[in-house]
Amino acid sequence: MSTLEKFRAISPAEFFYRNKEIAGFANPARALYQSVRELLENALDATDAHGILPDIEVSIDRDANRPMVYRITVKDNGIGIPEKYIPEAFGRVLFSSKYVLRQTRGLFGLGAKMIVLYGQITVGEPAEIISATIGSKKIYSYRISIDVKENRPIILQRSVWLNTAGWHGTIVKISVEGDWSRAKQKILDYVKRTAIVTPYTNLVFRTPDGEIYAYPRAIDRLPPPPRETKPHPHGVDIEMLKAMISETKEQTLLDFIANEFQGVGRVIATRFLQSYGFNLEKNPKELSKEELEVLAKALKDFNEFRKPRAEYLSPIGADLIKIGLSSILKPEFVDAITMKPVVYEGHAVVVEVGIAYGGAIESLEEPQLLRFANKIPLLYDEKSDVSWKVISENIDWSYYDIVFPAPIAILTHICGTKIPYKGVGKESVAEVPVIERGIEEGVRYVARSLKLYLARKQREEEYMKRAITIIKYIPEVASALAVFLRSNPEPVNPRVIEDRLFELVKKRYGEHIKEISSPRDIILSIE
Amino acid sequence: MDEGKRLSSSVDVKARHLAAERIRESFEKICKAILVGEEPKLIIPKRTLANTVYNSEKGILILGSATFERSFIDAKESRKFMQTMLMARIIYEALINNEYPTIRDLFYRGKHSIRYRDHKGRTGEENTWDEQKESDSVLRDIEVYVNLLREEMLILSKEKGKVVGDMRIRSGDDIIDLSKMGHGAYSIEPTPDLIEFIDVNAEFVLVVEKDAVFQQLHRAGFWRKYRALLITSAGQPDRATRRFVRRLNEELNLPVYILTDADPYGWYIYSVFKIGSITLSYESERLATPKAKFLGVSMTDIFGDKERGKKSYLSESERRNFIIKAKKTDIKRAQELLNYEWFKTEGWRKEINIFMEKQSKLEIEALTGKGLYFLTDTYIPMKIEAKDFIE
Numbered sequence: 064m065s066t067l068e069k070f071r072a073i074s075p076a077e078f079f080y081r082n083k084e085i086a087g088f089a090n091p092a093r094a095l096y097q098s099v100r101e102l103l104e105n106a107l108d109a110t111d112a113h114g115i116l117p118d119i120e121v122s123i124d125r126d127a128n129r130p131m132v133y134r135i136t137v138k139d140n141g142i143g144i145p146e147k148y149i150p151e152a153f154g155r156v157l158f159s160s161k162y163v164l165r166q167t168r169g170l171f172g173l174g175a176k177m178i179v180l181y182g183q184i185t186v187g188e189p190a191e192i193i194s195a196t197i198g199s200k201k202i203y204s205y206r207i208s209i210d211v212k213e214n215r216p217i218i219l220q221r222s223v224w225l226n227t228a229g230w231h232g233t234i235v236k237i238s239v240e241g242d243w244s245r246a247k248q249k250i251l252d253y254v255k256r257t258a259i260v261t262p263y264t265n266l267v268f269r270t271p272d273g274e275i276y277a278y279p280r281a282i283d284r285l286p287p288p289p290r291e292t293k294p295h296p297h298g299v300d301i302e303m304l305k306a307m308i309s310e311t312k313e314q315t316l317l318d319f320i321a322n323e324f325q326g327v328g329r330v331i332a333t334r335f336l337q338s339y340g341f342n343l344e345k346n347p348k349e350l351s352k353e354e355l356e357v358l359a360k361a362l363k364d365f366n367e368f369r370k371p372r373a374e375y376l377s378p379i380g381a382d383l384i385k386i387g388l389s390s391i392l393k394p395e396f397v398d399a400i401t402m403k404p405v406v407y408e409g410h411a412v413v414v415e416v417g418i419a420y421g422g423a424i425e426s427l428e429e430p431q432l433l434r435f436a437n438k439i440p441l442l443y444d445e446k447s448d449v450s451w452k453v454i455s456e457n458i459d460w461s462y463y464d465i466v467f468p469a470p471i472a473i474l475t476h477i478c479g480t481k482i483p484y485k486g487v488g489k490e491s492v493a494e495v496p497v498i499e500r501g502i503e504e505g506v507r508y509v510a511r512s513l514k515l516y517l518a519r520k521q522r523e524e525e526y527m528k529r530a531i532t533i534i535k536y537i538p539e540v541a542s543a544l545a546v547f548l549r550s551n552p553e554p555v556n557p558r559v560i561e562d563r564l565f566e567l568v569k570k571r572y573g574e575h576i577k578e579i580s581s582p583r584d585i586i587l588s589i590e
Numbered sequence: 591m592d593e594g595k596r597l598s599s600s601v602d603v604k605a606r607h608l609a610a611e612r613i614r615e616s617f618e619k620i621c622k623a624i625l626v627g628e629e630p631k632l633i634i635p636k637r638t639l640a641n642t643v644y645n646s647e648k649g650i651l652i653l654g655s656a657t658f659e660r661s662f663i664d665a666k667e668s669r670k671f672m673q674t675m676l677m678a679r680i681i682y683e684a685l686i687n688n689e690y691p692t693i694r695d696l697f698y699r700g701k702h703s704i705r706y707r708d709h710k711g712r713t714g715e716e717n718t719w720d721e722q723k724e725s726d727s728v729l730r731d732i733e734v735y736v737n738l739l740r741e742e743m744l745i746l747s748k749e750k751g752k753v754v755g756d757m758r759i760r761s762g763d764d765i766i767d768l769s770k771m772g773h774g775a776y777s778i779e780p781t782p783d784l785i786e787f788i789d790v791n792a793e794f795v796l797v798v799e800k801d802a803v804f805q806q807l808h809r810a811g812f813w814r815k816y817r818a819l820l821i822t823s824a825g826q827p828d829r830a831t832r833r834f835v836r837r838l839n840e841e842l843n844l845p846v847y848i849l850t851d852a853d854p855y856g857w858y859i860y861s862v863f864k865i866g867s868i869t870l871s872y873e874s875e876r877l878a879t880p881k882a883k884f885l886g887v888s889m890t891d892i893f894g895d896k897e898r899g900k901k902s903y904l905s906e907s908e909r910r911n912f913i914i915k916a917k918k919t920d921i922k923r924a925q926e927l928l929n930y931e932w933f934k935t936e937g938w939r940k941e942i943n944i945f946m947e948k949q950s951k952l953e954i955e956a957l958t959g960k961g962l963y964f965l966t967d968t969y970i971p972m973k974i975e976a977k978d979f980i981e
Contacts, residue, residue, distance in 0.1 A: 527709040529665035535706040536672035539718065540630075540662060543679035544621040547614050555625070563624050567663050587705040587713060 088181050091131055095241030096249045098178045099123070102137040102235055103257060104439060105175055109141025109233060111261065112288045112377070116280065117141070121254065122269035123243065132186055133241040133271060135178075140232040143196035146203045153179050153192055153235075154207045154216020176209075178237050183208050185240035189219050193234040195226050202226045243271050249442055251276065255391060256433055256440035260379050260476065262387040281390040282383070289377035293325040296362040298371070298409025298481060304359050308347045316350075317343040326369035335365050363409075373404030373411035376478050379438065384417040384474060392472060395421035398512040399474070402505050405497040410481040412498060416505030417474035420513055424470035430454050431472040436482045436492060443490035450475040452494060453502045463510040464517055473509075475502055526575035530568055537564045537582040538589060598688060599762035601784040602744065609743045610685040616736045617678050631661040632674060635734045635872065642871040644931040649880030651866035651932075653734065660731075673728045674735075676700045676718055681732065681743050690746050697725040734872045741781045741829065751778040751831025752801075754808055755819035760786035768819075773809065778821075782834040787841060793817045794974070795838050796885070799825065799850040799859050803954050803965075812966045819844065827862055829870075832877040835863060839879045847885040847974065852892060853916070853951035854923035857933075857941075860884045865932050883979040885970070889944035891978075892952055900978070903969060904960070912956035916949045937980035 088094040103121055110117035118140045126132035144152050153175055179190045195202040206220040247270070254268045258278035263285050266278040294303065313319040321332035336343050339361040341354075350358065379387075384399035399417035406412070417433075424431070434441040434450050445451050454473050465471060477492055485493040492498065541560035548555050565582050579585060620630050634657060635641070641654035662671040680699045684691045691699070700718055708714040719725050733739055740747075752775035757768045761779055765788060768776050779785065796818045798804045804822035807813070813820040819838060823831045839846045848863055850856030864882040866874025892909060894902035904912060916924075924942050927933045933942070945951070957965045973979060 524709055531706065531709050532665045533663060533668040535704055535714075535716070536662075536668055539704065540672050540675045543675035544617065544624065546679050546682060547617040548621050549614075549618070555621075560621065560624055563627065564630070564662065566627070567624070567629055571663055585707045587707065589704050590702055 088177070090242070091185075091240050092242040092245035092249075094181060094185075094239060095123075095133060095135075095243065095246040096253065098135055098181070098237065098239050098241070099137075099250050100253055100439075101175060101178055102135060102237075103254070105235075106137050106139035106141060106233070107257070107261060107264070107438070109139055109143070111263065111285050113142045114285060114288060115141060116283060116285065117261065117264040117266075119264060120267045120269075123241075123250075123271050125243070125271040126238065129186075131240050131242060132238055133243060134236060134238045136234065136236045138232065138234040140230075143199065143231045143233055144192075144194045145196055146194075146199075146201075149192055149194055149203060149205050150207055150216035150218055152176075153190055153205075154209050154218075155214055175235065178239065179207065180209055180211070182237045182239040186238045188238045189217075191234075191236040195231050197231045198229075199231065200226055202230065252442055253440050254278075256435070256442075257438075259387040259391045259433065259474070260384070260435055260438050260440075262383055262390055278391065281386050284383070286377050286380050286383060290375045292372065292375040292480070293323060295326050295371040295409040296320075296324050296365065296368050297406075299324075299359070299362055301355060301359040304355065304362070308350070308355075311347060314346055315343060316341055316345050316347050319347045324368075326371060331367055331369075334367065335361070338365070371406050371409055371411040373413055376404070376411060376413050376480070377438075378413045378415050378478055379435075379476055381415070381417075384415060384476070388417050388419040388472070388474060392419045393423035394419035394470075394472070396513060396516050398509045398516075400505050400508045402501045405501055407479065407483060407495055407497055408481060410479050412477060412479035412482075412501075414498060414501035414505055415474075415476040415478070416502060416509050417476075418506075418509035418513055419472040419474070420516075421470050424472055426468040426470045428467050430460070430469075433472060433474040434492070435474065435476040436484070436489075437478050438476070441490050441492070443488060444486070445491070447485060448491035449494045449499050450492065450502055453499060453506055457499075457503050458506055458510065460510070463514040465510075465513070471513075473506060475505070477502075523575055526572055530572035530576045530579075531585055533568050534565065534576075534579065534582050534585055537561050537568075538586055540564060599784070601786075602762070602781075605742060605781070605784060606685050606688070606744055609738055610682055612736050612738055613678055613682045613685070613732075613743070617675070617682075620675075629661055629663050630671070631659050632671065632731075632735060633657050633659055634731050637730060637734065637872065639868055642868050644865070646931070649865060649932075650874040650878040651868065651871040652874055653872040670728065670731075673700075673719055673724060674731055677725060677728045678732055678736075681729075681745065685744060690744055692746050692748075693726055693729060693740075694722065696729065696745065697722040700725060730870075730872075739829070739873055739876060741783060741833070744781065746780045747828060747830070749777040749780060749830065750824050750828045751821060751834065752776065752804065752824070753778055753819060753821045753834065755813050756791040756817065757819060758788040758790075760788055769814075773805075775804075775808065775822075778830045778834045780830045782830050782837065785834070785837075787837070790819070790842055790844075791817065792819045792844060795819045795821060795835065795844045795846045796970070797821045797823060797835060797846060797848045797863065797882075798954070799823060799848075799856055800954055801825075803849070803958070806958060806962055807966060810962055810966050812970075815966075816971060823859065823863075826859060829873065829877060832863060832879070835882070836877055836879045839881055846879055846882040847979065848882055849885050849887070849954060849970070851951065851953045852887040852889060852945075853953075854920050854927055854945070856887075857884070857927060857938075858923070861927075861930075861932060883981055885973050885979045887952055887954055887957065888978075888980060889941050889948070891969075891973075892950070893944055893948060895940075903957070908960060912959060913948075913950040913952050916945065916951050920951060921946065921949065935981070941980060 088097055099121060106119045107117055120138045122136045124134045182188060182190060189206040189208040191206050193202060193204045202224045204222040205218060208217045208219060210217050254276060258266050262281040265280045268276040307323060311319055311323055313322055316336055317332055320336060321327055321329045333343060378401050381399040381401050385397045388394060388397045397419045402414040404411045404413045432445060432451060432454060434448055477498060483493040483495045485491045538561060541557040541564060544560055545555055545557040561582055624630050635653050636656045636658050641656040643652055643654045645652050660667045660671050662668050677696065677700060680696055703715055703717050705713060705715050729740060753768055754771050754775045755768050759766050766776060801822050801824040804820060807820055821835060835846055838844050848860045850859050863879055865880060866878040890900055891903050894900055924945055928942055957969055
């Protein structure tokens with residue numbers, strides 16, 4: 064099945080190598096936030112990345128007996144996990160599609176595994192996973208814990224039900240130690256911001272206090288899912304190169320370079336290998352340590368490879384950003400833009416920027432910033448993020464006629480197979496010049512658009528104001544003038560004069576006063 | 591109303607009818623334009639200094655030919671337009687209801703508040719006018735628009751001017767003998783055009799700025815002895831006094847002499863009588879008395895005039911005691927007067943130059959300080975006899 068993910072086991076050492084930056088379980092509040100986040104991201108990856116309009120329910124229940132124990136339940140309608148992979152996916156370190164790259168929210172399986180581990184350490188209860196793949200006749204349920212030493216799942220219970228309703232998707236229930244009162248605001252923000260960039264999702268969130276936050280689907284259209292792509296030579300380091308060589312089935316260096324990388328054809332691969340003095344026919348598995356080092360460096364240095372391609376990425380798209388901002392923030396104005404792809408260390412990166420203004424948005428002393436990376440909301444370390452730098456330092460808002468306090472929100476989304484995060488928390492993006500420039504240009508574009516809108520609105524208001532200035536005097540003028548008319552042959556009703564005067568105002572201001580159908584619409588009383 | 595009509599004088603009734611009809615016709619035009627879908631607008635002569643012209647031939651200030659347009663469909667003008675219609679209606683209704691409103695009455699009658707929803711959906715509240723300044727301003731617009739003075743529209747103002755003399759007039763339906771006012775005087779009514787002159791026995795009109803001096807001259811029998819009509823404006827003249835003086839001059843051919851303090855303020859009072867005021871230049875045609883003469887007190891009365899061999903009426907010591915040092919505002923006012931076309935005559939240049947040089951002024955009362963009968967029997971008769979006045 065093409066939609067199936069490819070799962071493979073890796074060693075714990077490799078697990079830490081690839082995931083050393085992942086922290087996020089520092090304290091109970093952060094751990095609860097992190098758990099919800101990982102499970103929600105997995106649920107989305109199991110749906111929208113596979114062309115399914117997501118229906119996702121997230122709930123957190125407080126344990127009746129034990130303080131600081133919460134059970135998190137996340138239910139999705141995604142592709143499900145094949146039965147034989149369920150224990151592995153939650154009880155052993157797994158990840159998908161090892162040497163192919165794909166834009167994903169998290170690293171699939173890894174987050175869930177961390178939560179299972181964390182729950183096991185702090186609460187000691189097994190995780191419960193219920194899943195059915197598309198078309199599966201059965202639904203499988205597992206209760207799993209992890210043999211930490213052996214990095215092996217322990218299956219405590221397995222049940223199978225008939226899938227009579229044709230359901231597919233995954234339900235995960237894990238109990239963890241957490242601190243809802245401290246995590247609440249971040250989790251609510253996280254869910255809301257997720258809803259903004261996935262307006263095609265039906266998202267329901269139930270808190271331990273029983274509050275329901277429902278974000279109904281605003282549109283039935285998904286962005287094109289991300290596709291797998293081979294690594295670009297500029298984005299490969301020596302460890303990755305070694306791993307690729309150990310996996311490859313190609314027999315010669317030429318075939319390996321030409322077939323396992325993107326941006327390289329046989330002609331360029333030949334020229335590349337020759338110019339660095341490699342034997343085209345050599346089996347890559349026979350390269351010496353020194354040769355490997357030379358090759359790794361050469362792959363980065365050679366500048367005749369084609370540029371990394373962005374069509375494998377899945378930007379949200381300007382339309383969806385606008386719909387998301389509109390439906391969640393309820394502003395009076397939105398705009399968004401998807402910028403042309405740029406290249407960062409051999410990876411294509413696409414920057415998107417959205418703006419929302421007025422309406423239900425609160426007026427603040429600075430723009431509200433909604434940051435996203437690969438569709439994940441970034442909530443922490445805002446002030447050290449490149450997006451913050453752009454909107455607070457690079458942009459002079461007064462140029463766009465924005466005077467703070469102002470009701471304005473800026474959305475930035477960076478998507479790519481590699482995001483230049485700052486620090487291990489992966490909560491802020493570094494000030495990489497190409498990305499900073501992309502964000503700045505994007506912000507300038509949407510800010511210009513807002514400026515135009517505000518100017519137009521002000522003009523409209525000015526016309527409306529002028530029209531009302533006149534209209535409010537109509538009854539007074541009409542009743543005065545009626546006095547001068549000889550009742551000849553019949554007395555003229557002042558209302559007739561009012562109507563005529565209003566017609567004259569409409570003739571001049573018609574398009575700006577569509578909502579007003581008579582002077583009495585705006586006159587409340589004359590005393 | 592019927593009783594009101596019955597009790598009011600016949601001249602009133604006639605004036606009322608004329609004014610009401612004029613107003614009605616002028617504003618009915620606007621209403622008819624609206625009914626056929628035309629933009630309602632008023633074309634009104636401008637009442638600005640720039641549109642105030644000194645007509646040297648007539649010797650008065652008149653309104654120039656510049657006009658402005660007040661369109662209702664112009665947001666900048668719509669409020670004024672509304673106020674103008676409102677004012678016209680109030681005046682018209684007062685006329686046909688036999689009323690005599692004052693300008694304060696007009697202000698109150700028209701003042702109401704309009705509550706409305708503004709362009710942002712908020713409730714706004716606005717008064718048709720907030721201050722009498724606003725209603726007074728549109729009243730002036732209506733005067734020039736329909737070409738009727740407020741007196742002709744039977745709008746009353748406070749009586750200020752007084753007159754005594756050997757003369758009979760009809761005011762309303764009564765005949766009043768201005769020589770039988772006792773120690774008092776006849777208050778010139780706000781509608782002097784409704785006064786009918788019956789007979790007069792006088793050779794000239796003397797207007798004095800100061801009420802106190804007027805009373806002194808009256809009790810000293812000045813008007814009887816010198817066959818004068820004695821008038822005071824009690825300061826800056828009101829419209830009724832100016833119109834009354836004008837009629838005496840125009841209809842009875844009586845020369846008019848004006849006696850004020852010797853200072854720029856007194857000079858300006860004289861010029862208002864003679865040629866009109868800048869703010870109300872549209873009324874000059876009817877209110878100004880171009881032939882009025884400035885009798886005094888002049889600078890040459892105080893300091894003499896060597897060129898003409900004229901001696902001062904004051905001795906050295908009297909002058910020292912009576913004159914007052916001019917204030918800065920007096921000097922400034924005098925400089926302004928020099929710029930006015932109608933003060934650019936030889937007589938006035940000399941007068942103002944002496945003032946600027948001496949920086950001194952003098953009140954009429956200073957002359958009575960020399961003795962009341964010096965004023966009544968020496969100063970005034972001598973000045974008139976010698977034609978020692980400025981025109």
